Amino acid sequence: MGSSRSRMDDIPHAQQLIHETDFSAAHLLRLHQRFKFLDKYQTGELRPRDFGAIPALALNPIGDRIIGAFFSPGRETLDFPSFVRILAHFRPTDPNRSRDSTQQELANSRTRKLKFAFQLYDQDRDGKISRAELLQVLRAMLETQVVEEQLQSIAERAIQEADLDKDDAISFDEFRRIVFFFFVFCLQSLEKVNIDHKMSIRFLK
């Protein structure tokens, strides 16, 4: 089993991380194992090319954006605590837990999740999804099958739909409104990422 290869003692600041991100110990172990697996050269830090080596991620149309989201601007490396903190965004929200309510917002709160997604769009980090940024995303997701004109009209339309303050861009509040609108009621997709304790165990078997 995984725990034989990766022990709690190997993980730096394990307790602090558990407290901070609310991951379980087993989960942390599992993530650490994965971290070590990705870290081919055993440097203790991940670089963008380590992520690029994941074959499925290379196929992902927004793969480079996702990789980019792991690295704070200006930094080329990622240590384990940061890795875990980023992934903590994708823990399912636990509505029943109240002990942390007094603390600052956890990474898996709905707003933080949305903020994370928003920043993937907002590459220049100006707090807005501009038309160009939206076009980039569309172009990546639709690959090359579509004429530029069509893309533009789609982007135009999307911005028109969402843009409340008529600044020709989607701000975070507008983004939250539209995304919230459908995913809370129908899809709840962001909450669907399942890196839950049980699921990981099942995967490890």
Added chain:
Amino acid sequence: MPLRTGSAGFGRSLPERGLLLLVVLVVLEGFFLPHGAASSPDVSHQENLDNHREADVGHNFTKKAFPVLSLDYHHIQTPFEISLWVLLASLMKLGFHLIPRLSGIVPESCLLIVVGLLVGGLIKLAGEEVPPVLDSRLFFQCLLPPIILDAGYFLPIRPFMENLGTILMFAVVGTLWNAFFIGGLLYAVCQIQPANPSDLHQLELLPCLLFASIISAVDPVAVLAVFEEIHINELLHILVFGESLLNDAVTVVLYHLFEEYAGVGTVTVMDCFLGVISFLVVALGGVLVGAIYGILSAFTSRFTSHTRVIEPLFVFVYSYMAYLSAEMFHLSGIMALIACGAVMRPYVEANISHKSHTTIKYFLKMWSSVSETLIFIFLGVATVDGPHSWNWTFVTVTVILCLVARVMGVVGLTFVINKFRIVKLTTKDQFIIAYGGLRGAIAFSLGFLLKKEHFPMREMFLTAIITVIFFTVFVQGMTIKPLVELLAVKKKQEAKRSINEEIHTQFLDHLLTGIEDICGHYGHHHWKDKLNRFNKKYVKKCLIAGERSKEPQLIAFYHKMEMKQAIELVASGGGVKLPSAMPSTVSMQNIQPKKPPIAKSAERALPQLTRGREEEIRKILRSNLQRTRQRLRSYNRHTLVVDPYEDGFNELLIKKQKMIDLEKKIKEMNNYLTVPAAPPDSPTMCRARLAQVNASVSVSAKCRHSISTAILLSGRDTDFKPAQQQKGNRICEDPQAYSMKPASGNVPSIQVDLASPQSPESVNVIDEFRRANREEDDQGLVMRPRHRPGGPNKKTEEEGDTAKDQQKLMRCLSDPGPSAEDDEDEDEPFLP
């Protein structure tokens, strides 16, 4: 005032009364005709005898007068009665919605059962035998498939797949639990009454289990009927409804298993094992059969582009074949139908025309709605009809056990499921799921199928089944709505699907897949992504014809939305210009080979022509256009009339796109033109400048854009859209913009046609041409002489006019009237 309201009230109620009368008539008719139907065997026999006698007489060559009018009811009896029932059902449905308060309180299904009871009662009162309406064959082969196909075809795939685990858990484990719990306890209850010398004593375990397996399955028809009215949130709806669909496999297997062994009386471990295997075969086999037919249907629809009228038929026939094929092997027909509908839908929708899609939608809704109505009415009739054997103990115990088992099953299963679910099911959700477990006609039909020889208690079973159905449909069905409101369960949000939603959903899907990959966890999203890739790479190419196979989902969705909006726009009258533009687009395209020469010659000749001649040419053009349009409408059984909104849709899209570009360009152009052109010295200068602008635009953008810009500048005709009209107005109000008008005024719109006769804009030109002509009739004749002189004069004169006049005026100016003498040299920059 009171008088008026009174009369209004009467006026409103009059049609309703008429309807009521009609309903009564139909009921009476249905009441007298089964009279004939019931006694038909005797009568027909009698008649046969008569016929024989007549034939004998005929041999004697005694000539009888030719019967001018004869009555032969039996000739048409069956279809006539079917139609009558359908008519009755439809009228009932109609009637309930005319009484607003009633349909608000009581669910339709309850009312329909009551109607059925009344009709059955009337028939019985007349002393006739009630026709065995809810025959199992009829039910399973005719009434059930449309409802299930409707459900399967319009199944919301995404929520369904996301909750598949939960649904399966409820459908399989829940139903099993229900069946064994009810069956076991029922048997126990029957045994612990030694004092009671009833026949319950003789009831063995297996019949009990069989009965329980029939009664434990949640019924999709009843669930649909009730849940559609309470507008519950999507999660709960899909959970209960999905369960009711998928538990069919369990029911089928249990039913056949227990029926098989009820005669033998013993069940070995081996049989249990075989039962499990059988369950897998029945369920997966059903899905497989459905999927095969679904793919066949999708493949067939790939080739229907030339015979659009039979497109919808393929969907229905293939689905029905899937159902029948599955039933043939005693596989789960319901699962086959669901799989078939769900598999074929994305591909079929990409292949068929928009109209066929609408047809499919309407047909499915119509059939399922009529079927549902009939089922409930028949349930009522069958209740009156059936030989009942009321046993208080049995019935009461059954009802109570059903409730208890359902609640326990749901609570227990949710406890387990919640450990795996990310969105946990709350207590309220559990309550609604438990309470929504309605039983319905499937259970009744299965009970009806039981053979009297094997099951001496058949009547008692049927009575108990009917009681449970009535209890769930009436008590639970009627109270669930107030309860949902009382508990403040989240209702369904009528979210309008937006393009943003589509984009962000896809984006988030990609994001989650990426994160899963990073974590090295191969979950839901990973496999979905794999499936999508496979679908895009291979399946779509095989099943979707032509271009659209490569069309990403987002684009397809975008098209759909644009289409809807365009239709809405036209329907609301907001886009007054659209309808006028669209048909002409189509008709113009149809006369492509003929049109350009005419148009060209007309325009080339223009300068030399007199006004009268010009008129004539325009008339010729106009009549030509109209005639081609009429030609299109000619009747053809195998094709539909070409729908301008459908076939011209691409043009519409292009046009729309262009509009956006135009608006932008106008903004730029305005700046460019107005600033330097403030004093328009001479028309030639202006023209040169415009040509320059055009050239620059055509460099920067596509040639078409520049042309349409030219049209707009020259005509500022509101050919495209109200939005543009606004733009035009704005420009008009801008005093600086006037300065460029002389220039534009001298640019005749027709030149554009010369430049690109094949482009869609040519149509606009013609359209504009016509409209300009019309305008001219209105006022152009009056105004033109005044403005004939050079630009600056014109400007001063126009300064005082209102914006509206300006616009009209500009349209006049755009008219290629006598002022278009020098359009030949203007053409040069545009000619390729």
